[in-house]
Amino acid sequence: MRSGGGTAGAATLAVLRLRPDGGGWASAGRKTETPWPPRGPRRSLCSSGPPWRLLFFGSDHFAVESLKVLAADRSRSGGAVSSLEVATLSADVPVADFARRERLPLHRWPPRDVEGRFDVGVVVSFGCLLHQRLIAKFPCGILNVHPSLLPRWRGPAPIFHTILNGDTVTGVSVMQIRAHGFDVGPILNQAVHAVPESSTTDELADVLAAEGAQLQLLDTLRKLPRKMADKREQSPAGATFAPKISASMSWIVWEEHTCQHIDRLHRAIGSRFPLRTTWMGGTIKLVDFAGRCHISFAGRLGGLQGGDPEEAPDGGRLLQRLLAPGTEAARRRRRVCQSAGGREGVGWRAASHPPRQKDDGRATSATQVTERGARRLWQHANKSRLPSSA
Incomplete structure (x- = not known):
């Protein structure tokens, strides 16, 4: 055994134990450019529990119902939301109109300066696939409220196809967004809803929007660490696709x-x-x-x-x-x-x-x-x- 081995090991250990000094890392009196805290997804922060800093992605009237519930919860003492900002694909959509009326910060697509500002993202009827580089900037990931019992009716028009197919049962699913496909992520929360025999798409959408916002989304955010721990992957069996109508x-x-x-x-x-x-x-x-x-x-x-x-x-x-x-x-x-x-x-x-x-x-x-x-x-x-x- 070489006598120098222990000295080299001790020197290495001393470098690893240095603490941040003045915003950088101190090493033998010199500052480096390594930021504090280190960059990258900080998934461990999700275990701390609410309230959360949220960025909401949405577009249409279905999404507005979820945004209303989140905005109301933000102003409530002991709520699940501490701050709320909004991102839309266009400035001329119902979600953008609601954000302006409620004086919520509104981001142009794609949103910039996201990293470190939010804990979790929420997507409702957004209409755009999110890339992994954006998802990774949210320590607790990005959640999606989808009006079907996934994996049935993945895609942009699940309620239309529920009615057209004559389904007697549907529901709302809260899932975690994954970058490689629409509506394929693990399920965090799900509730079943009976479809009235004579229901139209608009009537069913109103019911599912309210149920998804109040019962599913808000409940998931309040119990997010436990929901994340108990999430389940979607089964490939029974998966169907709901393309846009024309x-x-x-x-x-x-x-x-x-x-x-x-x-x-x-x-x-x-x-x-x-x-x-x-x-x-x-x-x-x-x-x-x-x-x-x-x-x-x-x-x-x-x-x-x-x-x-x-x-x-x-x-x-x-x-x-x-x-x-x-x-x-x-x-x-x-x-x-x-x-x-x-x-x-x-x-x-x-x-x-x-x-x-x-x-x-x-x-x-x-x-x-x-x-x-x-x-x-x-x-x-x-x-x-x-x-x-x-």
Whole structure:
């Protein structure tokens, strides 16, 4: 053994035990450029518990509900939030409007000077994938409030696809953001919510936004160290994707779409994109779903006027369309029914259009054209005939 070994070891140990001096590191009377505290993610600070310094990422009305709850909690004694700032992709979104009204600091995207200023980030309906270099600047990571029971309906439009698919159960998930994909991180908190049978996307979104903000997000922040310790990875089984909706989804194909599908499609996207179909060389917007019907058919449509529909003894079902003239303030209804060979019927209230010129120069309204040609429309859609007595 060399006698110099112990001396070298002691010298090394002495260097490692030096303390910061004047903002740098002191070593034999010289300052270095190493910062204090050292740079990098400080995950251990997350174990200290709330209140937290938050940076909120959001855009739409769904996100505003979470931001409202966080802003209210910040001003409450003993709350989970000590400071709150906001980052948005655009200055013209509901989240930015709320931040300005509440005088919350607003960051342009991408946010700068983040490191060391925040403990945790919160993402709600933001619409942009966050990079790892940004995530690493938050000691407790970044949380995401997602309106589905992950791993089902990952992606930007989970509520739309919940309605369109006919799901009877959905929920809210609070997960930890990961940089390599949307909605794939571990789950910290999750709650189940039943989907009402006739619920629209907007109605369900309002319920889930409130539940996600108050019950899930705030509860997670109050118990964050324990939630982080108990987080669970998502299972690949049952994972589905919810892509963005578009106007191309609003076209009805009568030969392929069932009544149930049309009903769900209207409740899912009707508030954004009214359903459409083509008829007599033009496009008709179906602006109001009147419902499904089970009505008896005695061979004459005249016997179907008035009264409530009744189910046919043979289980046959009818296709119903509700039409309304655009010239009347109080919209009247006319029922045009046809035997649909055991298929369920669907009813619509047609959109009002201004009069247009016929080939002979006379004006007629689009609704009048629809009424005169309704029989041909249903014959084309269902490959059957209406009685001549209609």
